Amino acid sequence: MVLPFSSYAGAKICNMFEIDWMSLALPFAYITVLGGSLYTFSTVYRKRKAEPWFPPHLQRNVYLSLLHMQPEAGQEKAPKIPDSIIRAALLRRAVENIRRIIQIRTSKQALNTLLQKGSVGEDLNQRFLAAEREIEEELRDVANALSPGWGQTIFQSANEIAANTVLRTRLEEIEGRLEADKQWWEKRRETIKEDFMKELDEDSAKGSAKAVSDEEAVHVELSSPAATLSKKKKKGKN
Amino acid sequence: MSDLDTFTLLPLQVDPQSKAVETTSSSKSLQTELAALNALHRSLLNLETPHNIPPPPIPVNPKRSANINKLRENANTEHRKGKYADAVKLYTLGIQMALSRPLWEPQGLVREEVAGLYANRAQSYMALQQWPEGSIDAEMSVETKRTGNAKAWWRRGKCLLEMGRVEEARDWCRKGLEMESNEAELAALLKDIEAKLGKGKGEGEDE
Numbered sequence: 001m002v003l004p005f006s007s008y009a010g011a012k013i014c015n016m017f018e019i020d021w022m023s024l025a026l027p028f029a030y031i032t033v034l035g036g037s038l039y040t041f042s043t044v045y046r047k048r049k050a051e052p053w054f055p056p057h058l059q060r061n062v063y064l065s066l067l068h069m070q071p072e073a074g075q076e077k078a079p080k081i082p083d084s085i086i087r088a089a090l091l092r093r094a095v096e097n098i099r100r101i102i103q104i105r106t107s108k109q110a111l112n113t114l115l116q117k118g119s120v121g122e123d124l125n126q127r128f129l130a131a132e133r134e135i136e137e138e139l140r141d142v143a144n145a146l147s148p149g150w151g152q153t154i155f156q157s158a159n160e161i162a163a164n165t166v167l168r169t170r171l172e173e174i175e176g177r178l179e180a181d182k183q184w185w186e187k188r189r190e191t192i193k194e195d196f197m198k199e200l201d202e203d204s205a206k207g208s209a210k211a212v213s214d215e216e217a218v219h220v221e222l223s224s225p226a227a228t229l230s231k232k233k234k235k236g237k238n
Numbered sequence: 239m240s241d242l243d244t245f246t247l248l249p250l251q252v253d254p255q256s257k258a259v260e261t262t263s264s265s266k267s268l269q270t271e272l273a274a275l276n277a278l279h280r281s282l283l284n285l286e287t288p289h290n291i292p293p294p295p296i297p298v299n300p301k302r303s304a305n306i307n308k309l310r311e312n313a314n315t316e317h318r319k320g321k322y323a324d325a326v327k328l329y330t331l332g333i334q335m336a337l338s339r340p341l342w343e344p345q346g347l348v349r350e351e352v353a354g355l356y357a358n359r360a361q362s363y364m365a366l367q368q369w370p371e372g373s374i375d376a377e378m379s380v381e382t383k384r385t386g387n388a389k390a391w392w393r394r395g396k397c398l399l400e401m402g403r404v405e406e407a408r409d410w411c412r413k414g415l416e417m418e419s420n421e422a423e424l425a426a427l428l429k430d431i432e433a434k435l436g437k438g439k440g441e442g443e444d445e
Contacts, residue, residue: 058271064245081252084290088279153294160295163345174378181370185401
């Protein structure tokens with residue numbers, strides 16, 4: 001581009017352009033923020049709508065995969081899965097369903113309080129209900145696949161399995177802290193012991209240095225047995 | 239709704255020898271799930287019910303309960319005799335036996351059995367001045383039985399205090415008193431702790 005002006009004028013124009021850009025910064029920022037927030041809202045909203053309440057039902061996939069085993073390469077027939085494995089897989093599936101129902105029930109209580117307070121919208125409630133219906137249908141689906149008679153007890157068993165699993169996990173968590181606690185206590189006892197030893201050393205050092213006056217000597221004799229006693233007591237607490 | 243008609247076909251195979259379900263997938267969650275499935279399968283195979291189906295949770299086979307009771311009583315006797323280490327061993331056996339109940343047996347029963355055993359083992363550990371073990375056992379007892387378990391609340395508070403974890407002991411006892419409001423011993427322990435913290439003056443507990 002050839003400028004028909006003198007270099008002085010060109011410089012001035014350049015200067016003007018720079019000033020213009022600066023004053024344009026605010027509107028541009030406004031547009032960027034507006035566009036950005038619209039984009040974020042639309043992606044988040046769409047994602048939220050599409051996202052199911054629970055992660056993929058792994059136990060259901062395992063169970064159905066076992067029912068629909070594909071023949072291995074070079075073989076015509078799919079391998080036969082023992083019935084006992086199918087039943088175990090079905091029970092695992094029922095346990096996961098129980099776990100989900102419990103999760104929904106506990107969330108539902110919290111949700112209802114939020115709804116009453118008005119801090120949560122009706123759409124979230126709809127998602128909850130949809131998830132619950134989904135599970136109910138799934139339970140029926142499982143029940144239909146049961147062997148005769150088992151339908152009456154499988155969910156009782158699944159219930160206990162779910163609760164027992166939670167209980168054992170909690171106990172393992174607590175027990176998992178034992179090693180650290182023991183090590184901490186071991187160290188602390190060592191420090192306590194060392195402190196007493198130091199105190200003892202200081203006392204005896206003081207004693208030998210200042211044993212000139214009778215008063216000090218008495219003080220040393222009085223304090224040392226006390227220190228030894230408490231040291232012994234701590235030692236006994238192994 | 240379409241979710242109910244479709245599923246994800248997973249790359250599974252069954253080992254013809256061990257009958258264990260295996261996968262070629264490297265998914266951690268799938269492998270964990272298969273381990274749980276195989277464990278459940280094995281315990282179902284041990285059943286003598288038709289089709290190896292778990293029996294309903296109730297009634298419980300009384301054999302194991304009787305064994306656990308016996309272990310607890312023997313342990314109590316050892317504790318009374320002052321043989322605390324032996325008592326600990328017997329309580330441990332009882333705990334193992336209770337926790338190795340098949341998972342489909344009533345968890346309420348497991349809680350009841352284990353709560354007593356942990357609380358008692360905590361006492362034996364305390365007699366041995368093994369405070370960390372005692373405090374963890376008492377906590378496990380409370381975890382399995384939160385109300386009507388004042389002894390376990392007290393024992394953990396005492397163990398924490400013995401280890402010099404005074405503030406933790408205070409918080410623990412306060413929490414315990416919310417559950418067991420009329421427990422004089424727990425309240426007394428809390429007073430001791432607060433006195434030790436130098437805060438016992440204007441802040442006395444209600445009970």
